[in-house]
Amino acid sequence: MSGRVAKWLAWSLFGLFVALAVATPVLVAVRDGNASDALVATGIGFALVGALVASRQPTNAVGWLLLVAAVALGIDTLMSVYVSRATLPGAAWAGWLNSWLLFVWLYLPALFLALVFPTGRLLSRRWRAVVGIGVAGVAANIAGTAFAPGVLDIHADRPIRNPLGVSGLVGDAHSWLSGAGELLAAGTLVLGGLSVFLRLRRSHGRERQQVTWFAYICIVALVPFVVLALVGLVAGDNVPPSLDVVQVIAWWSLVVLLLLGLPSAIGIAILRHRLYDIDIVINRTLVYAALTLTLGTAYLGSVLLLQLVLDPLTQGSDLAVAMSTLAVAALFRPARRRIQLLVDRRFFRHKYDATRTLAAFGVQLRDELDVDALGNDLQAVVRDTVQPVHMSLWLRSPR
Structure with missing residues (x-):
């Protein structure tokens, strides 16, 4: 396929997705359908990046996988x-399509993107299996759903039978x-x-970052x-209001992330x-996730503890909440600094060592008087922290 044909096909598929994304909410408004069905627009990321x-x-097969999944x-x-x-x-035919297209747009990126990302090729020929x-x-999933006899498992105002249902097969084939497909x-x-794990271990440079x-x-x-799995395991079908909020937040977080x-x-x-x-994104994620967990635990613990201590003196819990909020606010900066140092020391050792090297050089710089020794020390610091391929030091000659 030539580059011009590929570009035309890619943006044509993107235009088809945009047309579908526009037509869906219009049809929702005309037919009084469920407004949540108009969320097809959230797939614009797959369509745009794929194009x-x-x-x-x-x-690169990654782009075509994203485009087909979006359409x-x-x-x-x-x-x-x-x-x-x-x-x-x-x-009936629209319901038939709706019953099995899920396995195309959901399974394509879920199953095959990890195998070919980022080069569009497999690790080796053995991965063709x-x-x-x-x-x-x-x-198997499509065949088991598309040709199952009886009523289609879709949302409609009345039951719709599968127009291509095949009956008379042995048992519950x-x-x-x-099940075999799943x-x-x-x-x-x-x-x-x-x-993905093997590719991460074997790759270097740019591909490793990808x-x-x-x-x-x-x-x-x-x-x-x-x-979501833990909430479903603990609460089952009867989810209490407190866990229902957690479930909703987790569900929409998963949707946005995917x-x-x-x-x-x-x-x-x-x-x-x-x-x-x-590296910066991962560093910030680790720091603020640990900081949120630490401050949240400290806040809840202090509220409960202060309520037990102040309960004989006060009837309400407003004082305990106010004191806990002030304590957590005061704890924010020192906790973030300590967690940042811990994350750098444990996961970003090179950055941590570079910071210590620069700090030590700053101390030495105040006491060093010999220009030649200072130049050698400066080159050693640059070599240890920046690690350049070539390095030279130019000094201005005295007049």
């Missing part, structure tokens, strides 16, 4: 709005097929994570996913815009 990557690097999301959401009125013409497992998992997809997902961006957003997205954070990280990595800021 940029595919038009600039046509041989499938747009079609799936439009069909879900259309089928909400089952009396419309072609509603993993791609085959993933394709088989997606195909469709359920077994879908198992194969789970195996591909695990192997994709292993591929993989670090991708791994960073995936690890951050695991936090709300684990929270639909906006993931394509942003991919775009930064492949298009190399502010690529080397990943």
